[in-house]
Amino acid sequence: MDTLTSAVTLREKGLDITLPDGRTSYFNYYWLRDNCPTSFDSETRERTFDIFHLEQPPRPQSVALEGEALVIAWQRENHVSHLPIPMLQTFADEGRRHDPAALPRAPWYGDHFPAIQRFSQPMLLSDPQKVAAWIRAMLVEGIAIITDMPDSDEGLTETARLIGQVRPTYFGQYFDVRTHIEPTNLAYTAKALELHTDTPAEEVAPGVQFLHCRANTVEGGDSLFLDGVAVAEDLRREDPEAFRLLSEIDIPFYCEHDTYDMRSRQRVIELDETGAVSGVTISQHMADVFDLPQKLLDDYYPAFCRFGRMLQEERYVMHFRMRAGECLTFDNHRVVHGRAAYSASSGERYLRGCYTDRAEMRSSYRALVSEGRFKA
Numbered sequence: 001m002d003t004l005t006s007a008v009t010l011r012e013k014g015l016d017i018t019l020p021d022g023r024t025s026y027f028n029y030y031w032l033r034d035n036c037p038t039s040f041d042s043e044t045r046e047r048t049f050d051i052f053h054l055e056q057p058p059r060p061q062s063v064a065l066e067g068e069a070l071v072i073a074w075q076r077e078n079h080v081s082h083l084p085i086p087m088l089q090t091f092a093d094e095g096r097r098h099d100p101a102a103l104p105r106a107p108w109y110g111d112h113f114p115a116i117q118r119f120s121q122p123m124l125l126s127d128p129q130k131v132a133a134w135i136r137a138m139l140v141e142g143i144a145i146i147t148d149m150p151d152s153d154e155g156l157t158e159t160a161r162l163i164g165q166v167r168p169t170y171f172g173q174y175f176d177v178r179t180h181i182e183p184t185n186l187a188y189t190a191k192a193l194e195l196h197t198d199t200p201a202e203e204v205a206p207g208v209q210f211l212h213c214r215a216n217t218v219e220g221g222d223s224l225f226l227d228g229v230a231v232a233e234d235l236r237r238e239d240p241e242a243f244r245l246l247s248e249i250d251i252p253f254y255c256e257h258d259t260y261d262m263r264s265r266q267r268v269i270e271l272d273e274t275g276a277v278s279g280v281t282i283s284q285h286m287a288d289v290f291d292l293p294q295k296l297l298d299d300y301y302p303a304f305c306r307f308g309r310m311l312q313e314e315r316y317v318m319h320f321r322m323r324a325g326e327c328l329t330f331d332n333h334r335v336v337h338g339r340a341a342y343s344a345s346s347g348e349r350y351l352r353g354c355y356t357d358r359a360e361m362r363s364s365y366r367a368l369v370s371e372g373r374f375k376a
């Protein structure tokens with residue numbers, strides 16, 4: 001039974017509506033009933049309508065266009081839905097809710113250091129719009145520098161809390177990068193630290209890393225940072241088959257000592273739902289024995305090594321010296337980092353670090369920049 005109104009055609013399981021842009025879009029009756037604005041509680045902001053309790057599939061009794069709303073009176077229910085046309089337009093256009101945090105990534109290269117966006121910590125504490133700008137830099141470029149940090153443990157915590165909760169790893173809530181007497185990790189020595197992303201042996205490695213430089217008077221110890229997205233996108237162009245292997249095949253990572261034996265499988269190149277590179281996972285010191293079919297390794301190893309060599313090319317790597325009072329913040333799934341060796345007896349080098357997560361950072365950004373569905 002198809003019923004024609006001026007702009008709406010009722011079908012068996014849904015309706016076609018001609019929206020203001022002139023295009024006709026189809027909407028399912030369950031979807032229209034479930035997403036009636038009354039389904040959402042304005043106080044808790046949660047969905048309170050229970051689609052499961054409907055005894056019959058939802059069907060319209062009558063449909064009308066009234067101003068900016070599609071008005072549906074439902075059969076067998078004493079209920080009328082007023083669905084805003086702009087909401088229908090959004091889902092017809094994008095197929096999903098608009099996400100202000102879904103910003104395109106901008107690749108960067110070895111000359112990027114002077115252009116890294118910098119934010120003063122006291123300014124961030126006092127101005128939410130500065131926090132939004134900082135997170136925007138993190139979403140687009142994956143890296144930012146916080147300046148004027150207090151020389152205290154609390155300074156790092158209060159900075160991280162602007163983005164999200166401090167996210168522990170099996171090393172604890174925080175980590176101290178300086179020379180340890182009995183190191184469990186290459187970072188805790190004065191040796192060179194090869195280019196890596198942190199804790200790939202975790203099922204989900206932490207998303208955002210904070211490195212607060214408290215002291216750096218040693219000879220050497222320059223920081224090395226590069227954009228994994230830039231390198232991986234170049235690999236896609238230069239060697240599509242290597243890119244395919246690295247973005248489709250999981251390899252094992254591990255981190256093992258007296259009281260822990262962490263293991264995971266990760267893809268070296270991470271793609272988002274659109275197929276764009278959203279990150280990389282790389283760590284030679286935490287790569288486990290590759291337990292892939294040996295014939296597959298005939299192809300995988302050359303691809304892995306080609307990418308590993310690209311990561312070290314000078315065109316990608318920023319070299320700089322961290323200064324006391326600065327805190328580097330970066331996407332741990334995107335920004336590959338390392339350190340040159342230093343002379344432990346030449347001075348003091350102390351970085352205190354912690355993590356938060358990517359999803360929470362995006363949540364904070366949306367809350368800062370968006371009107372949302374429920375704000376007055």
Ligand SMILES: [Fe+2]
Pocket residue numbers: 187196197198337
């Ligand atoms: Fe690291």
